[in-house]
Amino acid sequence: MLDLHTIGLVVNPIAGMGGRVGLKGTDGLVDRARILGAEPMALGRAIEALRPLADRNLRFLTAAGEMGETALRAAGITRCSIVYHPSKPSTARDTREACLKCITEGIDLLLFCGGDGTARDVADAVDQTVPVLGIPAGVKMFSSVFAVDPGAVEAAIPEDAPLRCIEAEVIDVDEEAYRANEFRTVLHAVVRTLAAPGLVQVSKQVFEEVDEERARAAIGAFIADAMLPGILYVLGPGTTTAAVTLHLGLQGTLLGFDAVLDGRLAGSDLDERGILTLLDSVGEARLVLSVIGAQGFVIGRGTQVCTPAVLRRIGLEHLVLLGTPGKLAMTPTLHVDTGDPELDDAFGPHLQVVTGYGTAQRKPRAIRTRFTDPEVTFGKNRM
Amino acid sequence: MQTKILLDEDEMPRRWYNIQADLSAPLDPPLNPKTGAPATPGDLASIFPMELIRQEMARERFIDIPEEVIEILRLWRPSPLYRARRLEQFLGTPARIYYKYEGGSPAGSHKPNTAVPQAYYNRDEGIERIATETGAGQWGSAIAFATSHFDMDCTVYMVRASYDQKPYRKMMMQVWGAECHSSPTTLTACGRSVLEKDPQTSGSLGIAISEAVEDAATHSNTNYALGSVLNHVCLHQTIIGLEAREQLASVDEYPDVVVACVGGGSNFGGIAFPFAGDKLTGKVPDVDIVGVEPAACPTLTKGLYAYDYGDEAGLTPILKMFTLGHDFVPPAIHAGGLRYHGDSPLVSRLVRDGTARAVSVYQNDVFEAAQTFARTEGIIPAPEAAHAIRTTIDIALECRKTGEAKTILFNNTGHGHFDLAAYDAYYAGRLPDYDYPDALIRDALSRLPKVG
Numbered sequence: 001m002l003d004l005h006t007i008g009l010v011v012n013p014i015a016g017m018g019g020r021v022g023l024k025g026t027d028g029l030v031d032r033a034r035i036l037g038a039e040p041m042a043l044g045r046a047i048e049a050l051r052p053l054a055d056r057n058l059r060f061l062t063a064a065g066e067m068g069e070t071a072l073r074a075a076g077i078t079r080c081s082i083v084y085h086p087s088k089p090s091t092a093r094d095t096r097e098a099c100l101k102c103i104t105e106g107i108d109l110l111l112f113c114g115g116d117g118t119a120r121d122v123a124d125a126v127d128q129t130v131p132v133l134g135i136p137a138g139v140k141m142f143s144s145v146f147a148v149d150p151g152a153v154e155a156a157i158p159e160d161a162p163l164r165c166i167e168a169e170v171i172d173v174d175e176e177a178y179r180a181n182e183f184r185t186v187l188h189a190v191v192r193t194l195a196a197p198g199l200v201q202v203s204k205q206v207f208e209e210v211d212e213e214r215a216r217a218a219i220g221a222f223i224a225d226a227m228l229p230g231i232l233y234v235l236g237p238g239t240t241t242a243a244v245t246l247h248l249g250l251q252g253t254l255l256g257f258d259a260v261l262d263g264r265l266a267g268s269d270l271d272e273r274g275i276l277t278l279l280d281s282v283g284e285a286r287l288v289l290s291v292i293g294a295q296g297f298v299i300g301r302g303t304q305v306c307t308p309a310v311l312r313r314i315g316l317e318h319l320v321l322l323g324t325p326g327k328l329a330m331t332p333t334l335h336v337d338t339g340d341p342e343l344d345d346a347f348g349p350h351l352q353v354v355t356g357y358g359t360a361q362r363k364p365r366a367i368r369t370r371f372t373d374p375e376v377t378f379g380k381n382r383m
Numbered sequence: 384m385q386t387k388i389l390l391d392e393d394e395m396p397r398r399w400y401n402i403q404a405d406l407s408a409p410l411d412p413p414l415n416p417k418t419g420a421p422a423t424p425g426d427l428a429s430i431f432p433m434e435l436i437r438q439e440m441a442r443e444r445f446i447d448i449p450e451e452v453i454e455i456l457r458l459w460r461p462s463p464l465y466r467a468r469r470l471e472q473f474l475g476t477p478a479r480i481y482y483k484y485e486g487g488s489p490a491g492s493h494k495p496n497t498a499v500p501q502a503y504y505n506r507d508e509g510i511e512r513i514a515t516e517t518g519a520g521q522w523g524s525a526i527a528f529a530t531s532h533f534d535m536d537c538t539v540y541m542v543r544a545s546y547d548q549k550p551y552r553k554m555m556m557q558v559w560g561a562e563c564h565s566s567p568t569t570l571t572a573c574g575r576s577v578l579e580k581d582p583q584t585s586g587s588l589g590i591a592i593s594e595a596v597e598d599a600a601t602h603s604n605t606n607y608a609l610g611s612v613l614n615h616v617c618l619h620q621t622i623i624g625l626e627a628r629e630q631l632a633s634v635d636e637y638p639d640v641v642v643a644c645v646g647g648g649s650n651f652g653g654i655a656f657p658f659a660g661d662k663l664t665g666k667v668p669d670v671d672i673v674g675v676e677p678a679a680c681p682t683l684t685k686g687l688y689a690y691d692y693g694d695e696a697g698l699t700p701i702l703k704m705f706t707l708g709h710d711f712v713p714p715a716i717h718a719g720g721l722r723y724h725g726d727s728p729l730v731s732r733l734v735r736d737g738t739a740r741a742v743s744v745y746q747n748d749v750f751e752a753a754q755t756f757a758r759t760e761g762i763i764p765a766p767e768a769a770h771a772i773r774t775t776i777d778i779a780l781e782c783r784k785t786g787e788a789k790t791i792l793f794n795n796t797g798h799g800h801f802d803l804a805a806y807d808a809y810y811a812g813r814l815p816d817y818d819y820p821d822a823l824i825r826d827a828l829s830r831l832p833k834v835g
Contacts, residue, residue, distance in 0.1 A: 211583075222823065225827040227826070328815060358823075359817065360817070362818040363816070
């Protein structure tokens with residue numbers, strides 16, 4: 001929890017230009033967008049978001065000119081310091097540098113204006129040091145760090161109250177593939193954003209279980225309590241699976257595969273061979289994986305060591321999926337991509353995801369089609 | 384064509400049916416939570432009136448309904464039995480679907496059927512106040528209504544999550560003169576201890592029961608009342624099934640299938656026990672009796688048949704029942720009345736013996752059925768009742784496949800007018816399909832010490 005005093009602002013002035021002229025993104029296409037008649041829109045969106053903040057007791061750090069200063073002045077905000085001077089025209093490198101400079105000077109929240117591409121650059125710079133919030137101005141905004149609209153930014157930043165944060169995924173969409181009607185995403189980074197149900201593009205649930213940290217701890221305790229002697233538990237990457245090792249008091253790797261046997265770490269940061277070797281020494285095993293929020297991959301993104309050989313050896317019936325309710329609320333369908341279509345099909349139409357102590361949810365699995373039309377694979381295919 | 388099959392007020396049953404008389408062997412006794420020995424009437428006397436303790440252990444087949452209780456039940460009883468022709472036509476099924484509608488009671492559900500006699504017996508033995516718990520508020524509003532008719536005070540411990548998110552039933556309780564607190568409270572030792580450990584807790588039914596029991600046990604003018612689970616509660620609810628059997632007989636019908644949702648088991652027992660009795664005594668040996676529970680809290684389908692506590696703190700007698708463990712906190716499904724870790728010992732016994740069977744259903748499938756029902760039959764059902772509707776529809780659709788013209792009876796326990804936010808969430812695609820990780824729970828339970 002943080003007390004809010006200072007906000008960093010970084011605007012990507014060319015964000016969103018490709019969208020209106022049908023380019024499905026602006027990466028590497030600014031000049032073409034300009035020729036097609038695209039006009040910068042990020043400035044207007046940033047001013048719209050900032051204007052309601054003018055009366056608040058906030059201090060801003062930002063970059064000179066169109067990367068922030070212009071928007072702040074137009075919004076009537078005078079309490080700001082210029083901490084970075086970008087090159088002309090500004091580039092992705094300037095976005096990263098401006099963020100780093102703001103962090104060095106000391107901020108409580110980084111506000112950026114752009115789309116998924118900007119979120120990616122911001123995430124590279126901030127990691128999890130400060131929470132970030134996006135003013136939506138891009139073509140694609142699949143990451144879960146954006147306010148639902150610029151007007152929601154003011155309400156998402158609590159007045160006279162500590163910031164409540166939630167983990168959020170920054171999603172990388174392949175723009176080239178997207179233009180060819182293919183929807184390919186990878187999880188680029190996990191950052192922190194504001195927990196503001198209904199205002200930030202995350203869970204809109206108002207049930208008793210939205211608190212991500214509580215949920216993760218409950219999941220960790222449940223899995224730890226359900227661990228039986230003599231069974232090898234292979235734990236995949238992510239903070240939800242890490243809650244299991246945390247509960248057991250073990251030092252796991254956040255991004256790699258670890259294995260637990262009889263309450264002790266039997267291997268860490270394992271590759272396929274390492275896992276298979278361990279499996280040879282035990283009778284039974286469980287594979288514990290967490291769901292990547294929003295995009296819904298359980299196998300196939302960041303889990304490459306779970307080869308079909310590993311999955312077959314452990315057995316699909318021994319797969320344990322974990323996900324917090326907040327994450328699942330923004331994940332309509334789950335995806336499995338083992339690299340072996342036959343094995344993918346063996347997962348069936350639904351998967352069970354553990355969401356708390358003794359609780360779970362059933363989620364539909366997206367059934368792969370020959371062409372990856374986003375409407376088909378990510379649409380409403382609930383059973 | 385007749386849509387409503389009605390009984391006159393003077394045709395209302397004058398006696399409840401006690402299924403304990405027809406069990407092949409007596410129920411395993413409740414145990415004293417402190418000593419582990421079979422509970423004696425004296426153990427229960429600090430929180431229940433003697434007549435209800437007697438009914439809890441009674442073996443006679445019928446128990447008279449007091450005249451004063453019948454007078455109040457007349458406000459909405461006998462309840463109508465409907466033939467759901469529009470639903471049948473929509474489904475294209477040869478099955479004949481009947482349902483008992485309990486939503487016409489003042490509190491909008493079947494709960495007043497037992498709230499009224501419980502208040503009566505307590506008042507009769509000089510008790511001035513009832514302390515009780517409520518989840519989403521169905522039971523709390525029913526007992527508030529009942530105590531108001533006997534000039535008694537009423538204190539309701541309402542699970543915090545519902546207190547904050549579902550204010551209308553809390554307001555109903557106030558209208559009927561009851562005091563409603565957000566549980567856990569600082570009024571009881573149990574509540575204070577929970578709050579000390581976790582000030583942000585959203586509460587649970589188990590915690591609220593502990594608070595109400597403690598309140599009753601520590602005040603001599605106060606008794607505790609429970610809205611489900613116990614034998615005497617199921618007994619009072621049998622008026623539903625007794626009426627339904629009469630109403631069906633008046634149109635020359637007897638059900639092939641009886642369907643009801645199961646939380647603590649009282650509405651299920653209420654409609655099913657008279658038919659289960661016919662089955663146990665060999666009068667109608669093949670009637671199919673089906674309990675429907677949420678996949679999120681599948682007590683009968685995935686729980687253990689064992690002795691367990693009825694509440695979080697372990698203050699209630701230990702009961703032999705199907706249970707998911709008294710420390711299990713079910714996820715926040717909208718059918719709040721079905722979020723209970725255990726089940727009526729009588730219902731559990733029938734399922735264990737194969738007299739009844741149980742199925743579990745997912746939340747989105749339940750609301751889909753509720754919508755179908757509302758659009759054909761008009762009544763917007765409570766999410767709890769919609770569980771029974773889901774399974775009724777599934778059986779009727781099976782009949783369409785097989786061509787069987789089964790007679791299906793289900794219990795429509797209440798209206799869903801205070802649950803419209805749940806419908807809204809369904810339409811917005813925001814209802815998770817909660818599930819129960821049974822394999823992992825079995826692993827976790829195998830490491831825990833046994834209760835009782």
